[in-house]
Amino acid sequence: MKPYRLLYPMRTYLIVSGRREEANVMAADWVTIVSARPFMVGVAVAPGRVTHGLIRKYGEFVVSVPSLEMLDDVWVVGTKHGPKKLGETSITLVPSKVVGTPGIKEALANLECRVIDGRDYGDHTWFVGEVVGSSYREEAFPDDSPNLEANFLAHASWTDFVTFGRRIYRPGP
Ligand SMILES: Cc1cc2nc3c(=O)[nH]c(=O)nc-3n(C[C@H](O)[C@H](O)[C@H](O)COP(=O)(O)O)c2cc1C
Numbered sequence: 474m475k476p477y478r479l480l481y482p483m484r485t486y487l488i489v490s491g492r493r494e495e496a497n498v499m500a501a502d503w504v505t506i507v508s509a510r511p512f513m514v515g516v517a518v519a520p521g522r523v524t525h526g527l528i529r530k531y532g533e534f535v536v537s538v539p540s541l542e543m544l545d546d547v548w549v550v551g552t553k554h555g556p557k558k559l560g561e562t563s564i565t566l567v568p569s570k571v572v573g574t575p576g577i578k579e580a581l582a583n584l585e586c587r588v589i590d591g592r593d594y595g596d597h598t599w600f601v602g603e604v605v606g607s608s609y610r611e612e613a614f615p616d617d618s619p620n621l622e623a624n625f626l627a628h629a630s631w632t633d634f635v636t637f638g639r640r641i642y643r644p645g646p
Contacts, residue, residue, distance in 0.1 A: 482635060485547060485628045487580065488516055489535040489566070490527035491556070492573045496566050498559060499524045500551030502628050503597070504536060512604040514586060517597040523555045528600055532588045533572045536602075537580035540613075541624035541636045546579075571606030581623055582609035 483502040491497045503517035514536055518525045528534050539547050546562040553561070566575035569585045576583030586602025593599075613623035624636045 478630065482627045482629045485539065485551075485626045485634065486516075487537040487539055487543075487547065487550065487577060488518070488524055488528075489537055489574055489577060489583075490524045490531065490533070492531060492575075495527060495556060496559075496575050497523050497527055497556045498537075498550040498562075498564060498577070500547050507601050513589070513601055514584060514604060515599055515601045517594075517599050519597050520593075525598060528588060529591065531574060533574045534586050534588070534600065534602060535569060535572065535574050535576050536584040536586060537577040538582040538584075538609075538613075539577075539579075539626050540581055541626050541634070543579055544626065544634055547626065547634075569606060570608060576608065581613040581625070583607065 486501050486504045487498050488501045489496065489498050499522055501516050505515055507513040507515045516536065518528065546564050549558055549562050563579070565578040567578045569576045569583065572585040572587065576585070584604045585606035587605050588600055588602050590601040591598050613620055619625060621637050621639050627635050629635050
C-alpha cells in the first residue's frame with residue numbers, strides 16, 4: 474500500500490504545457506487551489522516528466538478539467554511521454570485566451586496559469602501558478618456551480634476511475 478493512496482479518491486486533471494509542436498499533456502491528480510485572491514493553483518510534477526521541462530521552459534501551464542468521456546485519452550497522456558502521444562488521442566488543442574500554452578477543446582474547463590513558484594519537495598516539484606485566464610463549458614458550470622451530470626472525473630486507484638453520484642447532501646437538520 475502506497476501511503477499517499479490514503480488520500481484517495483482524488484480528482485484527476487490534465488496539465489497542458491509547451492507551445493506549438495512542443496505542446497504536451499499529462500494527467501495529474503496532485504492539483505489543488507492555493508489562493509482564492511489572487512486565484513492560484515498548485516500541481517506536483519515529478520522531474521522525469523516531459524511536462525516538467527516544458528513548465529520550466531515557458532513558465533506556464535494550463536489545468537484542464539476532463540470528463541469521464543475523456544477517460545481513454547486521460548490514460549494515454551497519463552502513461553506515455555511527450556507530445557507524440559497526442560496522436561493516439563482525440564484531444565484537440567486550442568489557443569488559450571492569455572497564455573501561449575494551449576487548452577483542450579474537449580475539456581469541461583481550462584485554467585491558464587503563469588508560474589510564480591517552482592519548488593522541489595521530495596520527489597516532485599510543486600509548481601504554483603496564478604490563474605490569468607479561464608474558459609469553461611456553460612452546461613458544466615451553470616449558475617457558478619458544477620453540474621454533476623457533466624461527469625467530473627475522479628481517480629480511485631491506479632486503474633480505477635469514478636465519477637460523482639447525482640444525489641446532493643446538505644448539512645444540518
Ligand atoms: C490518473 C493519473 C494521475 C497522475 N497524476 C500525476 C501527478 O499528479 N503528478 C505527476 O508528476 N504525475 C502524475 N501522473 C503520471 C503522469 O501523468 C505520467 O508520468 C505522464 O506519462 C507524464 O507525461 P509527460 O512525460 O509527457 O509529461 C499521473 C498519471 C495518471 C494516470
